[in-house]
Amino acid sequence: MEKIRVRFAPSPTGYIHVGNARTALFNWLYARQKGGVFILRVEDTDVERSRTEYERSLIKDLRWLGIDWDEGPDAGGLFGPYRQSERLEIYSAYTRQLLESGRAYYCFCSTEELEENRRKALAVGAMPVYGGRCRSISLEDARRRMADGEQAVVRLRIPDDGKIGFDDLVRGTVTFDLKLIGDSVLVRSNGLPAYNYAVVIDDHLMRITHVIRGEDHISNTPRQILTYRALSLEPPRFAHLAMVMGQDNTRLSKRHGATAVDQFEKMGILPEALFNYLAFLGWAPPDGREILSRQELIDLFDLGKVSRSAAIFDYDKLNWLNRQHIKRLAPRKKAGFALPFLQEAGYLPGEMAEAHWAWLEKTIELLIERVDRFADLPSLFGLLFDFSPEAMDEEAKKEIASNAAKTVIRSFAAKIRPVKDFNYPEFARITNEIKKETGLKGKNLYHPLRLALTARPSGLDLDKFIPIVEEGAKLGLPKNMRSCAERIAEVVAYLDNPAGKN
Numbered sequence: 001m002e003k004i005r006v007r008f009a010p011s012p013t014g015y016i017h018v019g020n021a022r023t024a025l026f027n028w029l030y031a032r033q034k035g036g037v038f039i040l041r042v043e044d045t046d047v048e049r050s051r052t053e054y055e056r057s058l059i060k061d062l063r064w065l066g067i068d069w070d071e072g073p074d075a076g077g078l079f080g081p082y083r084q085s086e087r088l089e090i091y092s093a094y095t096r097q098l099l100e101s102g103r104a105y106y107c108f109c110s111t112e113e114l115e116e117n118r119r120k121a122l123a124v125g126a127m128p129v130y131g132g133r134c135r136s137i138s139l140e141d142a143r144r145r146m147a148d149g150e151q152a153v154v155r156l157r158i159p160d161d162g163k164i165g166f167d168d169l170v171r172g173t174v175t176f177d178l179k180l181i182g183d184s185v186l187v188r189s190n191g192l193p194a195y196n197y198a199v200v201i202d203d204h205l206m207r208i209t210h211v212i213r214g215e216d217h218i219s220n221t222p223r224q225i226l227t228y229r230a231l232s233l234e235p236p237r238f239a240h241l242a243m244v245m246g247q248d249n250t251r252l253s254k255r256h257g258a259t260a261v262d263q264f265e266k267m268g269i270l271p272e273a274l275f276n277y278l279a280f281l282g283w284a285p286p287d288g289r290e291i292l293s294r295q296e297l298i299d300l301f302d303l304g305k306v307s308r309s310a311a312i313f314d315y316d317k318l319n320w321l322n323r324q325h326i327k328r329l330a331p332r333k334k335a336g337f338a339l340p341f342l343q344e345a346g347y348l349p350g351e352m353a354e355a356h357w358a359w360l361e362k363t364i365e366l367l368i369e370r371v372d373r374f375a376d377l378p379s380l381f382g383l384l385f386d387f388s389p390e391a392m393d394e395e396a397k398k399e400i401a402s403n404a405a406k407t408v409i410r411s412f413a414a415k416i417r418p419v420k421d422f423n424y425p426e427f428a429r430i431t432n433e434i435k436k437e438t439g440l441k442g443k444n445l446y447h448p449l450r451l452a453l454t455a456r457p458s459g460l461d462l463d464k465f466i467p468i469v470e471e472g473a474k475l476g477l478p479k480n481m482r483s484c485a486e487r488i489a490e491v492v493a494y495l496d497n498p499a500g501k502n
Contacts, residue, residue, distance in 0.1 A: 003209075005036055005208050006036065006039070007038070007208055008028075009041040010042065014049075015260040015262060016261050017259045017260050021067075021261050021274075023214055024067055025067060026212050026279075026303070028068075029297060038069050039082070039208070040059075041073075042083045044085045045192045050085075062261075064265055067275075079206040084198050087198070088191075088192070091187070091197065094231065095154055097231070098231065099154065103156065103231075104154050105139070106137065106153070107155045107185075108150055127179070130182040130183045131182075156186050158183050160178065164181075164225060166222075185197075196223045199224060200231070204233050208236050211237070211238050242311055243310050244312075245310045249310070266375070268337070269373055270326060272293070273322035273324075274318070276290075276291065276297070279292070282311040284305075291324045322372055337374050341375055347381050363468050364377070384481060385479050387454070387482050389491050389494035392451065392455050402448075404440060406495055408445060409449070409491055412452070413489060416484065422483070424467060470484060
């Protein structure tokens, strides 16, 4: 049985988006499940738009997502080079073969002539295919004209009549009428190979057995099969994946939200979560499970069960999956993912001591249930750092200004002042004393203290809030965190002078 060989072949003309990443993932899953080979090939013959930084970015993004490759531009392999720009001599050799066999020919038609013919065809409701005007030019005449400075493309000579079809592993039998195809361009006038030509040669020489790609390539497939035939080569099996759409059933784009893989990383989506979610865009496991590891996805993936229907990208579902994968992480791992977001917000130092890590782990465990993405954490951490009695809402200000609340807060301030190591047991002791002294209890006792310690009417329970704030206040964090004693003192000063008069 032949060894499965698949490839992901992006053009480095932009950042990799989720549609491309889903294609890469399905190829990777198929190769890993079948014990095959996954190849990364960079199709960079679009010299005007290709950029080295885009190639670096796509490699980084694929690695972040957890997709590795057995052969590629950075990994090497027996069938390289793995950049098309480094394979031009290979394409030229095959072009000479096609020209000399008469299966291809030089075309000298200008862009203006081709556009005029296109307009005429459309005006009468015909398919605007190339009419074959240069087919009869002999190879000798063509080479002489080119020696005299004329420019030409190389076209594949395609039969005028008949059908061409292939069995798609996702869509079944697909058939095309040759009259609607026309003689396709193999080599542009600048000497660079066209996509449909280079990809055939590369897939053949790299021994690709299965081409798994988006359905936008279906119209390219008959041209590629005809090129295989012209070269007397056996084509691979094809599988065309339905497009990824937004929830409004239009093609996914920036207006729907983040689409580039690196944007999801910046949002604090875990690579495991995005990997998991992309696998469900057009496929679902037979047992209905939703939260799956990479190995579980490898074990369960079935190319034959991929849907023909468009896949809808649901950001809410991705966020939910991300939350589930976050829960699976060990505390230190969660802290590691959260760290850059909190450092950027100015809450944590650049150099983390073990005491910082220990505090961070405990704090994240308290707050993480409230977030879908790590990028949401800084706003929650802000609730621990940001403290301002003046910024409380009017209802809260009114509450702490009542006589009963003032009594509780001032009594608490006096009793906390001599306490060296304040903690929640001390809080419980002090509030019990105030209860006995004032007769106040329940909300009348505890809610004024919540407002005085947090400047907010709700939030973390005080038995969780107090230890985190007290520990954080001793760490010398970049942004000052007030201790409970400092907070109470600030509220008392505010009550004494609510208008901020000197």
